[in-house]
Structure formats: C-alpha cells, structure tokens
Amino acid sequence: xxxxxxxxxxxxxxxxxxxxxxxxxxxxxxxxxxxxxxxxxxxxxxxxxxxxxxxxxxxxxxxxxxxxxxxxxxxxxxxxxxxxxxxxxxxxxxxxxxxxxxxxxxxxxxxxxxxxxxxxxxxxxxxxxxxxxxxxxxxxxxxxxxxxxxxxxxx
Amino acid sequence: xxxxxxxxxxxxxxxxxxxxxxxxxxxxxxxxxxxxxxxxxxxxxxxxxxxxxxxxxxxxxxxxxxxxxxxxxxxxxxxxxxxxxxxxxxxxxxxxxxxxxxxxxxxxxxxxxxxxxxxxxxxxxxxxxxxxxxxxxxxxxxxxxxxxxxxxxxxxxxxxxxxxxxxxxxxxxxxxxxxxxxxxxxxxxxxxxxxxxxxxxxxxxxxxxxxxxxxxxxxxxxxxxxxxxxxxxxxxxxxxxxxxxxxxxxxxxxxxxxxx
Numbered sequence: 001x002x003x004x005x006x007x008x009x010x011x012x013x014x015x016x017x018x019x020x021x022x023x024x025x026x027x028x029x030x031x032x033x034x035x036x037x038x039x040x041x042x043x044x045x046x047x048x049x050x051x052x053x054x055x056x057x058x059x060x061x062x063x064x065x066x067x068x069x070x071x072x073x074x075x076x077x078x079x080x081x082x083x084x085x086x087x088x089x090x091x092x093x094x095x096x097x098x099x100x101x102x103x104x105x106x107x108x109x110x111x112x113x114x115x116x117x118x119x120x121x122x123x124x125x126x127x128x129x130x131x132x133x134x135x136x137x138x139x140x141x142x143x144x145x146x147x148x149x150x151x152x153x154x155x
Numbered sequence: 156x157x158x159x160x161x162x163x164x165x166x167x168x169x170x171x172x173x174x175x176x177x178x179x180x181x182x183x184x185x186x187x188x189x190x191x192x193x194x195x196x197x198x199x200x201x202x203x204x205x206x207x208x209x210x211x212x213x214x215x216x217x218x219x220x221x222x223x224x225x226x227x228x229x230x231x232x233x234x235x236x237x238x239x240x241x242x243x244x245x246x247x248x249x250x251x252x253x254x255x256x257x258x259x260x261x262x263x264x265x266x267x268x269x270x271x272x273x274x275x276x277x278x279x280x281x282x283x284x285x286x287x288x289x290x291x292x293x294x295x296x297x298x299x300x301x302x303x304x305x306x307x308x309x310x311x312x313x314x315x316x317x318x319x320x321x322x323x324x325x326x327x328x329x330x331x332x333x334x335x336x337x338x339x340x341x342x343x344x345x346x347x348x349x350x351x352x353x354x355x356x357x358x359x360x361x362x363x364x365x366x367x368x369x370x371x372x373x374x375x376x377x378x379x380x381x382x383x384x385x386x387x388x389x390x391x392x393x394x395x396x397x398x399x400x401x402x403x404x405x406x407x408x409x410x411x412x413x414x415x
Contacts, residue, residue, distance in 0.1 A: 005379060006371035008309055012316025013367035017359065019317065020324035024332070037352050057313050065163065070187045070277050115191060116266050118230065119237045133349060141353045142360065149361070
C-alpha cells in the first residue's frame with residue numbers, strides 16, 4: 001500500500017536526483033552538443049505518476065542554479081511538467097518515450113527564439129539529438145532495470 | 156560542492172538579503188518583463204545602472220557573479236553571432252558570402268543585453284535568498300491557487316525534500332563514480348561514457364528510492380498530515396523596506412514600458 005506521504009517523498013527524491021545529476025555532470029558534452037544526463041529521469045512517469053511533480057521541481061531547481069536565467073526557470077520547468085504528464089498518459093505506448101524529446105526540442109527552442117532570437121532550427125536539432133541520445137542510451141536501460149527489479153514497488 | 160560556481164546562497168547582511176523573498180520574486184519578475192520590452196539605448200542604460208546598483212547593494216563581490224556565469228557564454232556567443240551575420244539591414248561590411256548589417260549589430264547587442272541581464276537577475280535572487288526561504292515564498296504565493304486545485308503545500312514540501320537531499324545525492328554519485336571508475340568504467344566524454352552512466356544511475360536510483368520510503372515512514376510516525384493547520388518556525392513578514400523596493404522598481408518598470 002502506498003501512502004500519499006510516500007508519493008510526496010518519492011517526488012522530492014526524484015527532484016533531488018535530477019538536480020544532483022545536473023550538478024555532477026554539468027559539463028558533459030560531445031562536440032558542440034551539450035548533454036543533460038539527468039533528462040533520463042523524464043521517463044520515470046511511465047512507472048511512477050509521482051515522478052511528474054518530481055521532475056517539474058527538479059528542472060525548476062536545476063534551472064534556478066544553472067540555466068540561462070528566469071525565462072528558463074519558468075518555461076523550462078513548465079515544458080518538463082507537460083512532457084512528464086504526457087509520458088504518464090501515454091505510458092503504454094511508444095509515445096511516452098517521444099514526448100520528452102519532441103516537446104523539449106520544439107518548445108524550448110521556441111521560447112529561446114522568442115525571447116533571445118536564437119537560431120530556431122539549430123536549437124531544435126541540437127536539443128533533439130542530445131535528448132534522443134540521453135533517452136535511448138540512459139533512460140530506456142534505467143526503466144528496463146526498474147521494471148525487472150521487484151523490490152521497488154510500482155503504481 | 157564545487158565552490159560557488161553554481162548559483163547558490165551566499166549569506167551576507169545586506170539590504171537585498173534582508174528583503175522578503177516574496178518581494179524579491181516580484182522585483183525579479185517585473186524587471187524581467189521590463190527588460191524583454193526594452194527597445195531603446197536610454198532604457199538599456201537605465202536598466203543596466205539599476206541592476207548594477209542592486210548588485211553592489213547585495214554585498215557580494217562582482218567577481219563571484221562573473222565566475223558563476225560560465226554557462227551563459229556558449230548560448231550568448233551563438234545568439235550574438237547569429238544576429239550579427241543573419242539579420243538583414245543596411246550592409247556595412249562584406250567578405251564573400253558573409254555580410255554584417257547595421258541592424259544585425261544592433262540586434263546582437265540588444266539580445267546579448269537581454270540574456271545577460273535576465274541571467275544576472277536570476278543570480279541576484281539565488282545568491283541573496285536561502286533556498287528554504289524561496290520555497291516558503293513560493294508556497295505563500297501559490298496559496299490562493301489551492302482553491303482551484305494546485306497543491307501548494309505539497310509542491311513546497313517536495314521542493315524542501317529535494318533541497319535537503321541534493322547535497323547527499325551529489326556526494327553519493329561522486330562516490331559511485333569513483334567506485335565504478337576503479338572497476339574500469341570510463342566517464343571521460345564521448346558516446347560510450349554516456350552509455351556507461353547507466354552504471355551510476357541504477358545504484359544511485361535504487362538507494363534513493365529506499366531513502367524516500369524510509370523518509371515517508373519517519374514522517375508518518377511523527378504524525379505529519381499535510382499543510383492543514385501547520386505552523387512555521389520563522390514566518391515571513393513584509394517590512395517598509397520591501398514596500399520601498401517594490402515601489403521604486405514598479406515605477407522604473409512603468410517608465411521603461413511606457414516612455415521608451
């Protein structure tokens with residue numbers, strides 16, 4: 001039986017993990033593309049609905065500490081919230097894996113373009129590639145592992 | 156943790172530090188809106204002077220601000236280069252297919268200004284406000300939204316738990332990285348190192364989840380039952396200083412938004 005307190009602590013823990021990984025692998029990059037390995041956690045709503053607020057708060061704090069400022073804090077975290085929610089809604093289909101990639105690539109680039117006039121398609125490509133690699137190489141193995149491990153109770 | 160290079164609270168006893176976190180959030184948001192609307196050199200100078208005086212009032216050395224803005228440089232460079240080379244206008248310099256226009260230079264400076272100022276405001280907020288104060292401010296500001304179903308207290312509690320555990324997980328992931336490196340894992344860049352990160356994330360995640368369940372048990376056994384009727388050790392109180400700062404900033408923002 002899961003209590004609401006347990007859901008809340010898990011959400012907090014997921015947020016903390018997200019931020020901690022951002023801090024540790026702050027400068028993980030591959031050529032011109034910057035990676036945020038913590039984005040692998042965006043797949044967690046497939047197994048745990050409480051990960052939705054967790055990722056939202058995690059992105060909020062991480063961007064507060066090291067994003068490109070306030071625009072990133074507000075819009076970046078809201079986009080992650082939407083992506084996490086959609087991942088949960090579509091948890092039984094492959095769309096769950098696509099939502100954190102597509103939403104981040106198109107919408108983050110959109111607000112960066114709207115406020116700072118950054119080259120839109122360049123950002124879409126750059127964010128899209130880095131998100132896909134993180135999701136495929138890190139997120140999917142993580143989810144597969146948690147699914148197999150019976151000692152972690154799921155929803 | 157790795158020094159002060161990641162926008163964290165620096166305790167001082169300055170005017171800005173003593174402002175209520177709610178009024179600081181207000182100042183930062185209204186200034187951000189004003190900065191996004193700035194379109195003249197006079198307004199640029201006015202906001203830069205105002206922000207610089209806030210930086211000086213914060214009692215934190217300018218060096219600290221500069222040192223912690225490394226993340227900004229990449230995006231700043233890409234943005235400015237894009238404006239200078241691709242924004243059309245009257246051409247003032249040409250070399251082959253590369254040309255620079257007057258509008259390009261103007262947009263480049265304006266966008267660099269916006270990015271840098273908005274970044275600076277976020278720094279000012281996180282340097283002078285303890286994370287738990289920010290959390291409390293957020294809870295108080297979201298309180299009215301509870302009626303439409305926004306779980307203000309729960310979100311604030313999630314944020315508090317997160318802030319409490321970040322340093323612990325930071326240390327734990329460093330330990331796991333060392334343990335896996337000693338077994339021959341390579342985390343030195345490239346696609347393979349990204350794949351190798353699984354070896355860090357899996358043990359980190361398993362341990363973290365056990366902690367979450369222990370924490371829930373500890374809270375339950377202490378009769379935690381949500382935000383209803385819960386009191387705080389230090390409540391937030393607005394003072395004259397807050398009203399003064401909010402009034403001055405509001406006037407400045409209105410001047411920028413209306414007259415330039």
